[in-house]
Amino acid sequence: MKNIVMVEQDTEYCGDVIRYLSLFGMSVRRVAPGTEMEEFISPRFSGVVILNNDISGDGAYSLVTQLRRNRSVRIVMLSAHDNLDDKVLALSVGADAYLVMPVSMRELEAVIRSLLSRLDEDPSNAPRQAARTPDGPWVFDALNWLLIAPNGLPASLTNAEYQVLRSLTEKAGQTVMRDRIAAALGKEVGGYDDRSIDAVMTRLRRKVNSITGESLPVRSVRSAGYVFAATVDIHPTSDQNEMTTSRMMSHRNGSSADALN
Secondary structure (H helix, E strand, O other): OOEEEEEOOOHHHHHHHHHHHHOOOOOEEEEOOOOOOHHHHOOOOOEEEEEEHHHOOOHHHHHHHHHOOOOOEEEEEEEOOOOHHHHHHHHHHOOOEEEEOOOOHHHHHHHHHHHHHHHHHOHHHOOOOOOOOOOOOEEEEOOOOEEEOOOOOEEEOOHHHHHHHHHHHOOOOOOEEHHHHHHHOOOOOOOOOHHHHHHHHHHHHHHHHHHHOOOOOEEEEOOOEEEEOOOEEEEOOHHHHHHHHHHHHHHHOOOHHHHHO
16 A cells, blocks of 8 residues: 655644545645654655655755665655755755645645556666665765765755865865865955855765765864865866866856855
């Protein structure tokens, strides 16, 4: 039997969804945020999980990666953020659909029906974990602005995160001074507050850990800078990267404020 579960703290909204979908013969069970997910990760569970990503911020993305252990689960992420980066991030960590709220009930019903149909047709169509070993290298995908953990899970990067990681991964194992990081962020030496650099690193660490379950192997060197303390493969190579950077920047570099997101 296929299940439909909704992880939502708004009981009134969840009730509206349950009542509407019941008109189409769908039975939906509400699960409160913070509930243990073992039941849904278990191979015995098969169905669709509707997840509101606004209930727990980046924790929602971590939950998606947990649910992806079960290949018989389909995930619909609801979000109040009509933002391409958020959508790409959700899909990259394993969500099957990303719907912006307020979502049309007809659209939600159609998406769920389609996902259930795919489960019925062939459960093996579920996205699979990348065939990489936990002790393998990190991958800095400069073309797609991703940092891929050894377990194969990717974290999408903002402009600031991309520039910082590019400077660190190109000198992996070596200390990269703060003024070099500032320059990578497009700031004059001495014109970029140390706390701002630390804030970018803090957000990046949290994001990578939340999405991939891995700790970012970047170590702080007191009064100096940072070092990427792990093996990392850079794709494309440095020569290819130089050819594509200007093209990517025209798409990803919106404003100076965006550099701190």
